[in-house]
Amino acid sequence: MTRMTWITLTVMALLAVLPPVFFWTGNAFYLDLATRLTILAIAAVSLNLILGYGGLVSFGHAACLGLGAYAVGIPAHHWLYGGMDALATTNGFVQIGLAVAITALFALVTGAVCLRTRGVYFIMITMAFAQMVYYLIVSIEEYGGDDGLVIDTRSELPGFNLDDPLQLFALAYVSLVVVMLVVRTIVNSRFGMVLQGAKGNEERMVTLGFNVYLYRLVAYVISGAICGYAGALLGNFTTFISPEMMDWARSGELMFMVILGGAATTLGPVLGSAAFIVLEEFLGRLTIYWHLPFGLMLIGVVLFVRGGLMGLLRGGKE
Amino acid sequence: MSALLEIQSLNKGFGGIKASDDLSLSVEAGEVHAIIGPNGAGKTTLLSQLSGGQKPDIGRILFKGRDLVPLPAHARAHLGIARSFQITSLIMDMSVLDNVALAVQARQGHSFRFLRAARQDASLREGAMGLLRRVGLEAKAQLPTRALSHGEHRHMEIAIALAGQAELLLLDEPMAGLGGEESAHMVTLLRQIKSRHTILLVEHDMDAVFQLADRISVLVYGHVIATGTPDEIRANAAVQHAYLGEE
Numbered sequence: 001m002t003r004m005t006w007i008t009l010t011v012m013a014l015l016a017v018l019p020p021v022f023f024w025t026g027n028a029f030y031l032d033l034a035t036r037l038t039i040l041a042i043a044a045v046s047l048n049l050i051l052g053y054g055g056l057v058s059f060g061h062a063a064c065l066g067l068g069a070y071a072v073g074i075p076a077h078h079w080l081y082g083g084m085d086a087l088a089t090t091n092g093f094v095q096i097g098l099a100v101a102i103t104a105l106f107a108l109v110t111g112a113v114c115l116r117t118r119g120v121y122f123i124m125i126t127m128a129f130a131q132m133v134y135y136l137i138v139s140i141e142e143y144g145g146d147d148g149l150v151i152d153t154r155s156e157l158p159g160f161n162l163d164d165p166l167q168l169f170a171l172a173y174v175s176l177v178v179v180m181l182v183v184r185t186i187v188n189s190r191f192g193m194v195l196q197g198a199k200g201n202e203e204r205m206v207t208l209g210f211n212v213y214l215y216r217l218v219a220y221v222i223s224g225a226i227c228g229y230a231g232a233l234l235g236n237f238t239t240f241i242s243p244e245m246m247d248w249a250r251s252g253e254l255m256f257m258v259i260l261g262g263a264a265t266t267l268g269p270v271l272g273s274a275a276f277i278v279l280e281e282f283l284g285r286l287t288i289y290w291h292l293p294f295g296l297m298l299i300g301v302v303l304f305v306r307g308g309l310m311g312l313l314r315g316g317k318e
Numbered sequence: 319m320s321a322l323l324e325i326q327s328l329n330k331g332f333g334g335i336k337a338s339d340d341l342s343l344s345v346e347a348g349e350v351h352a353i354i355g356p357n358g359a360g361k362t363t364l365l366s367q368l369s370g371g372q373k374p375d376i377g378r379i380l381f382k383g384r385d386l387v388p389l390p391a392h393a394r395a396h397l398g399i400a401r402s403f404q405i406t407s408l409i410m411d412m413s414v415l416d417n418v419a420l421a422v423q424a425r426q427g428h429s430f431r432f433l434r435a436a437r438q439d440a441s442l443r444e445g446a447m448g449l450l451r452r453v454g455l456e457a458k459a460q461l462p463t464r465a466l467s468h469g470e471h472r473h474m475e476i477a478i479a480l481a482g483q484a485e486l487l488l489l490d491e492p493m494a495g496l497g498g499e500e501s502a503h504m505v506t507l508l509r510q511i512k513s514r515h516t517i518l519l520v521e522h523d524m525d526a527v528f529q530l531a532d533r534i535s536v537l538v539y540g541h542v543i544a545t546g547t548p549d550e551i552r553a554n555a556a557v558q559h560a561y562l563g564e565e
Contacts (some may be wrong), residue, residue, distance in 0.1 A: 042373075135509045166420075185433060189431055189433055189435065189436055191429055191432050193416065195414075204403075204409060207392075208395055208478070209394075209395030210429070215430075
């Protein structure tokens with residue numbers, strides 16, 4: 001096994017073991033922190049598929065995270081308060097299925113438009129679509145508008161009790177591992193090679209006969225659907241959802257996790273999310289002006305470490 | 319005469335400049351047809367219109383009797399047209415083998431295959447290694463593409479163009495920037511290729527053109543002023559005036 005494989009396995013083993021140990025030794029808070037970073041890591045891994053491997057700088061990924069969370073929140077809301085009987089449920093399979101289906105559809109429709117543009121225009125238009133969803137949710141009084149929505153009842157899954165923080169973490173962790181393996185398999189497949197080739201040289205790929213647009217659209221939909229799944233988990237974790245979670249600044253944070261950790265690597269987005277969440281937490285305790293040192297650190301990593309934290313672990317060499 | 323490619327009255331303008339001006343040309347199956355002409359004569363623009371990167375304003379491009387103009391670039395590749403670029407157009411972040419393997423993959427139909435690892439796929443690997451052997455780059459297969467020299471990049475371009483087993487190869491200045499020995503190597507390689515493919519060759523290197531071409535067309539200001547065998551072109555007064563004489 002290569003050194004990177006060892007590092008990946010070690011980090012993933014630590015992430016599996018440490019949070020429950022904290023929980024059992026009376027530091028439940030750290031388990032919460034770990035659950036949050038694990039769920040965001042799933043979102044970051046999904047973004048990495050299009051951003052890292054596809055070279056598509058999407059600034060609207062948080063919309064999928066938010067839509068996924070609302071796909072849990074809205075059925076749960078109707079289940080408790082009535083109305084929209086067809087939608088009212090706390091069944092986890094239905095909610096998660098809804099989250100994945102809606103975000104896949106959202107990615108398909110918006111991707112079909114966005115992917116016709118390039119560069120800065122792509123960034124702007126992905127952001128614009130995400131903001132549209134943001135304002136749509138803000139405008140719906142029934143679901144709390146910009147005050148947000150409390151999820152009173154978590155998703156019900158057979159064999160799982162998501163009210164138990166340890167079980168919720170376990171679900172998030174297993175999901176993360178599965179998603180990492182899925183993305184890794186896709187990336188190494190023929191499909192993945194086309195996606196990466198188009199990132200490196202689109203004109204060449206088109207001349208070879210690849211309909212690059214179609215390959216990118218499929219990747220965009222897969223990425224959106226995985227992020228929708230992460231959103232469903234996030235809704236179950238926070239039990240409070242608001243349009244703020246799909247604000248463009250949240251999309252920026254997801255992008256940062258990917259780049260900070262190391263784009264186009266299996267472990268990178270996970271390391272990036274971990275570093276992001278842990279730094280945010282601990283710097284926030286030291287000073288209320290934590291954004292300043294945090295920002296400086298991030299700038300430092302981007303400027304001086306090629307390939308993010310993964311680049312650092314690899315010894316700076318590609 | 320069996321014309322594989324028939325270009326009819328192609329016109330393409332950029333602002334006031336006519337890159338193609340009532341350009342007509344036919345390429346017969348099996349020949350090496352060279353396009354020569356001074357800088358700015360519209361040679362690369364012609365290739366781009368053939369491969370689909372640019373659309374002509376007016377005119378038809380018949381490939382085996384079928385008009386290519388309405389077709390997008392990726393569809394033309396499937397009909398049997400491959401192109402190499404004047405400015406090396408490779409995927410620099412990928413290995414030499416991956417670059418060529420992608421070209422092999424393109425020939426094998428769609429790539430909406432998500433499960434099997436492409437780098438472990440014997441049909442892709444062996445196909446790509448075979449092509450690299452033909453252009454003499456077998457030993458460098460695993461290196462990142464950016465680590466290779468310019469001359470080696472030019473040879474990779476040929477390997478990629480060959481991967482599609484295209485009937486028609488559009489080669490845009492394969493000799494560009496090559497030193498004496500490298501050029502000779504490339505001429506030898508193209509000689510081997512020409513038995514199996516029809517080639518439309520845009521080239522500035524006159525020695526190479528006269529060694530390789532069966533017929534030559536001379537392009538000046540987007541218009542074909544003469545077509546003929548190398549000997550005919552050498553003897554043509556208009557060509558000498560417009561182009562060869564200037565050297």
